[in-house]
Amino acid sequence: MRNNANGATGWAIGRALELLILSLLLSCSKTPVDPPVTLPATVSFQRDIQPIFSTNCSLSGCHLSPNPKGNVDLSASVAYSQLWKHQLVDTLHPEQSVLYIQMNSVSDPMPPTGRLPAGTIALVYKWIQQKAPNN
Incomplete structure (x- = not known):
């Protein structure tokens, strides 16, 4: 039983670290990209x-x-x-x-x-x- 508890605890810590890293990556700001623009044939x-x-x-x-x-x-x-x-x-x-x-x-x-x-x-x-x- 003791091995199962330690294994479960280790798995939970590993999973928590994965989620933390994922949330940090997702929260990083990206450089904004201008949306594509269609220019008029003749500019006025x-x-x-x-x-x-x-x-x-x-x-x-x-x-x-x-x-x-x-x-x-x-x-x-x-x-x-x-x-x-x-x-x-x-x-x-x-x-x-x-x-x-x-x-x-x-x-x-x-x-x-x-x-x-x-x-x-x-x-x-x-x-x-x-x-x-x-x-």
Whole structure:
């Protein structure tokens, strides 16, 4: 009988350790993955790009008059002209666009509150690839 009790105790301890390890593994956080995004065939500045700026960039203390950071005002009435005035978009080499580089930066992302989702950055990149029209 004594062997059975020790065997049962050993089994119970082993099982408890297995459950503990399993719960620790399941509780580990995983790096979030952006959901797949379907980009529109034609990216519109007014419909797709300006809302990104309005929500994430043209905020008080950032890219909004009267004292926008980097002297770049991304409010709806002037954002498009500001992108060109400050040479933030390079339609010949979209990957070299300052706008795209800043949005993709790991060390100094724009917006400074954190990197935008990959789908949002891809949308901006596609717009630049499409010659960044004011549509």
